[in-house]
Amino acid sequence: MSALTTLISEGSLVADHARWPRAIVDAKAWGRAGAALAQNRLTLLALWGEADIVHMALLEAESAEVGVISLECPKGGFPSVSRHHPPALRLERTIHDLFGLKPRGPLDDRPWLDHGHWDKRYPLRDRPAAPSAPSPYAFLPSDGESLHQIAVGPVHAGIIEPGHFRFTANGEAVVRLEERLGYAHKGIESLMAGAELDRAAQLAGRVSGDSTVAYQFAFARAAEATLGASAPPRAAWLRGLMAELERLANHLGDIGAICNDASFSLLHAHCGVLREQVLRAADFAFGHRLMRDRIVPGGVAADLSAEGITAIRAVTAEIGRKFPELVEVYDNTASLQDRTVSTGVLKPELAMQFGAGGYVGRASGRNFDVRRALPYAPYDCLSFEVPVLSEGDVNARVWIRIREVEQSISLVEQILARLPGGPVRAEVASGAVRREGMALVEGFRGDVLVWVRVGAKEKVERCHLRDPSWFQWPLLEAAVEGNIVADFPLCNKSFNCSYSGHDL
Secondary structure, eight states: OOHHHHHHHHSEEOTTEESSOEEEEOHHHHHHHHHHHHTTSSEEEEEEEOSSEEEEEEEETTTTEEEEEEEEOTTSEEEOSTTTOGGGHHHHHHHHHHHOOEEESOSOOSOSSOOSOSSSBSTTSSSOBOOOOOOOOOOOOOOOTTEEEEEEOSSOSSSOOOOEEEEEEETTEEEEEEEEOOTTOOOHHHHHTTOBHHHHHHHHTTSSGGGHHHHHHHHHHHHHHHHTOOOOHHHHHHHHHHHHHHHHHHHHHHHHHHHHHTTOHHHHHHHHHHHHHHHHHHHHHHSSTTOTTOEETTEESSOOOHHHHHHHHHHHHHHHHHHHHHHHHHHTOHHHHHHHTTSSOOOHHHHHHTTOOHHHHHTTTOOOOHHHHSOOTTGGGOOOOOOOOSOOSHHHHHHHHHHHHHHHHHHHHHHHHHOOOSOSBOOOSSOOOOSEEEEEEEOSSSEEEEEEEEOGGGBEEEEEEEOGGGGTHHHHHHHHTTSBGGGHHHHHHHHOOOHHHHHO
8 A cells, every 4th residue: 555545544534525535634644744755755746724724735656646634733733744844844834824823843934925014914814813013034044254145136127026035155156045935925815715716717827927827727627626527528628738838938938038048149039939929829819828717617718710720830830940940059059058058956856855847857857747647638648758857957957848849849739630629618516516626737837736625606715726836946046056146047047936826
C-alpha cells in the first residue's frame, strides 16, 4: 500500500469529495505526512486553511495518486509541516495571515500576505481581529565582511507587478536574495465565498492574467467534479485548444524577453511579433485576446467557426516557418549563450523537493506534466512529448520553452484535425451529487490547482486556488545565489513567476 493510500485509509473519508479522496486525519497522521514529504516520498501540491481546519493536497508521483488530508484545529493551531518540509513555509504563513490558525513550531512566523495595512486581521476566520499597526518587515540577517544590501522594488522601473527583492552582496556577487511578496493581494478567496458559479469562474480567470485559460479550465473542472457534471466532448477539445494557444503566446513572449534581458533585442522583437499574431488569432477565433471568460463550468462560452480554424492554422504555420530560424539565431549567438549558459542554476534536488512545475522543474530534471501524469480531456487522446533537461540554468529554461512551443504547435494541429462536433456547453446546476471537488490543470508555468466547495443554489462556499509560482518563487532565491547582481533580471525572467497568482 502506498504512503498516500495509507494516510487516506487511516482517516475518516469525506464522502462527497471528487475527483480524488479527502480524509480527516489526526495530528499523528498529519505529522507522518510531513515526514513523508521530507523524504520525497510525497509531493506537496497545496496547503490551505478554513476557519477551524487545514487541508493538505498530496501527490505520490510514482503511482500517480492524488489525495487530500485535513486536520481539525479546535484550539486554533496545527503542527507545522514546514518543520519537516520547507516548501510549506510560506503557505503556513499565509494560513495564519488569513485565518489566524497558528502553525506550531514553524521555521518562520513572520507575516506573509498581511503587510499591516488591512482593515482587519485574519479576515477569513469567523470573527476577524482588529487591525494592528504596520511595523517594519524583519528581513533575515546576513553576517560577514564586506557585505552590503541592495533593495529593489516593490515599485519597479518597467511595467511589472509589485514585489520587493532584498539582495545581500559581496561586491557584485549575490550572497543572499530574500523576497517579500503580497503587494498584489486582491482577496480572491474572500470574493469567491458566496459567489455564483459563473461569477466565481470569472474571478478564477482574474487570479493571474497571463494564465486566465489555465485558471478557468481548472476551476471549471473542479466545479464539474463537485456537481457530478462534465463538459461536452467538443467543449473539452476547445478548452485544450485555448490552453495551447495560451502556452504558445506566453512561451514566445518569455523567450524574447529573456533574450532582451541579455541585451539581445532582435529576438525580443521577432518573438513579440509571433506572440502578437497568436493573440490576434485567439481574439478572432474566440472573441478575446487572452480568451478570458471563454471557459465556463459545463463547457465553453464561444464556439469555434471555420474562419476561426483558418486563422489559428495560419498563425501556427507562420510560427512553424519563422520560429526555427529564431532558435538557430539563439543557439549560435556566442554573446547570448555566454549570458544564459550556467547562469541561475537550479539544482535538481531542489526542484524535486519543492515540486517545481512547468519549465522551472523540467529544466532541472523533474519529469512532471499534469497532462501526462494525470491526463484529462483532450490530452488523454493526444500525442505529445514532455521535454526534460537537467542543467537547470537559464539556457535550459529557454530550451524547455522552445521544445514546448514545438509541442504546442503539434497539439493545436491535432486538435483542429480531430475536433468533434456537437454542443459546447452542458447544464451543471442540477443533479448535484457531491459538494467538494478538486482539479489540476497544466498551465504554461506548471500545474494550477483549484479546490472548491459548492453549497446551496450552486453557490461557492469556499474556493482555494494555488498558482505554480508558490513553489517557484523560493527556488529563484536559491538559483540567484552566487551570480552577479546584473544577472538577476535574466534569472528572474527565466523563472517568470506570477506575482498576482501568488498573492491572490
